[in-house]
Amino acid sequence: MTLRGSVLAGSLALLASTALSPAAFAKDISFIYCGDAINPVHKKAFDAWNSANADAKVAPELVGWEQCQDKATTLAAAGNPVALAYVGSRTLKQFARDELIVPIPMTDAEKASYQPHIIDTITFDGKQWGVPIAFSTKALFWNKDLFKQAGLDPEKPPTTWAEEIADAKAIKEKTGIAGYGLPAKTFDNTMHQFLHYVFTNNGQIEDASGKVVLDSPQNLAALTTIKDLVPYAEEGPTAYEQNEVRAIFLDGKLGMIENSTGAIKRLEGTKLHWGVANLPLGPDAKGPGTLLITDSLAVFKGSGVEPKAIEFAKFLTAPARQEEYELEGDDGLVPLRPSPTVDKFVADHPAWKPFLDGIKFGGPEPLFTDYKGFQNAMIDMVQAVVTVKATPADALKKTAADVEQYK
Structure with a gap:
């Protein structure tokens, strides 16, 4: 079933309770803005745009994170789209295939302004389908006190998977505290955790032609490493997602976790002695790696203001404004673009360096x-290995065949 059909079948009640008034579509750029409050940087941008564009004002509607994307999807599938919405970039291909969004023309200079691979997160069939607005990567956090208690050098985090397993084992055996935090709950970051291992071993999910290449030696090594960490992880990893694992680490009850820049702010106010480093690398790695996740602004088809919505999306994410949004927030976001401002920020905040x-x-x-469907298949694969219901080789082979249907 297509996205359009599935949404219409299951979302009539949501549509009835959330549809925007017809007036919102007259000339305004209706914008579903995700979150609990409008960021001050964005509020200034809305005001500046509206002052200069009286005939095409932006009209943001604040929607909580849990309902945000569902609302945009429902309205678009019912033929009553908003002009613009904040979405996970992973959804762009689905929206594009169902002809719910329009491509975003980008110049070579615009594409080249971003960090490497960012444009890949929004590109399908040679076209860009969103304007990136948020970016995250991961790094390794370690508890220096637990390293010391386990007889490890507290200033020397693991740099390879083999060292990571050995350090986790030492912490568990010498202190009785789990050496590694492994999210394996039925939650998207269980898939993301596996993908971090894929991209720290020169692995791929798809090759350059779009062929699924999940069942590879590099990815088998990644899944096997997750299996090898289970004995030294928190008890019952399938009960924990990433933020819950982070909470255990903040309580001093884990030796290592892989987390985002959001962990930095939370750790700075604690008594923990901690460090942050590049993710440990697999045997086939070419250099430091990580999974690259973006969120984007998608322009929906049929609002009648598509060109202005594209113009506004680029206005909102213009380099100087985007940097301010990324670097001044409570949690901080990994900068989408390199610049002297970013270089200075990282020099002043060295804990951010591994994330770049x-x-x-x-x-x-x-x-x-x-x-x-793809995400759920990947989660099932990890959980099958973590709970010893399948070997890494068997789980990988089965999942590689299963995900073909979700292309």
């Missing part, structure tokens, strides 16, 4: 038409 180091050899979150 992994970009060059990182890989984009794969674009599948049915991204939820």
Whole structure:
């Protein structure tokens, strides 16, 4: 079933309760803005745009994170789209295939302004389908006190998967505390955790031609490493997602976790002695790597203001404004573009360096038409290995065949 058909079948109640008034579509750029509050940087941008564009004002509607994308999807599938919405870039291929969004023309200079591989997260059939607005990567956080208690050098985090397993084992055996935090709940970051291992071993999910290449030696090594970490992880990893694992680390009850820049702010106010480093690398790695995840502004088809919506999306994410949004927030976002401002920020905040180091050899979150089907298949694969219901080789081979249907 297509996205349009599935949404219409299951979302009539949501549509009835959330449809925007017809007036919102007259000349305004109706904009579903995700979050609990409008960011001050964006508020200034809305005001500046509206002052200069009286005939095409932006009209943001604040929608909570849990309902945000569903609302935009429902309205578009019912033929009553908003002009613009904040979406996970992983959904862009699905939206494009169902002809719910329009491509975003980008010049070569615009594409080249971004960090490596960012444009890959929004590209399908040679076209760009969104304007990136948020970017995240991961790095390794370690508890220096637990390293010391386990007889490890507290200033020397693991740099390879083999060292990571050995350090996790030492912490578990010497202190009785789990050495590694492994998210394996039925949640998207279980798939993301696996993909971090894929992209720190020169692995791929799809090759340059779009062929699924999940069942590869590099990816088998990644899944096997996850299996090898289970004995030294928190008890019952399938009960924990990434933020729950982070909470255990913040409580001093984990030796290592892989997390985003959001962990930095939370750790700075604690008594923990911690460090942050590049993700450990697999045997086939070419250099520091990570999974690259973006969110984007998507312009929906049929609003009647598509060109102005594209213009506004680029206005909102213009380099100087985007940097301010990224670097001044409570959690902070990994900068989408390199610049002298970013270089200075990283020099002043060295804990951020690993989050940029992994970009060059990182890989984009794969674009599948049915991204939820793909995601669920990947989660099932990890959980089967974590719970010893399947060997890594068998689980990988089965999942490689299963995900073909979600292309």
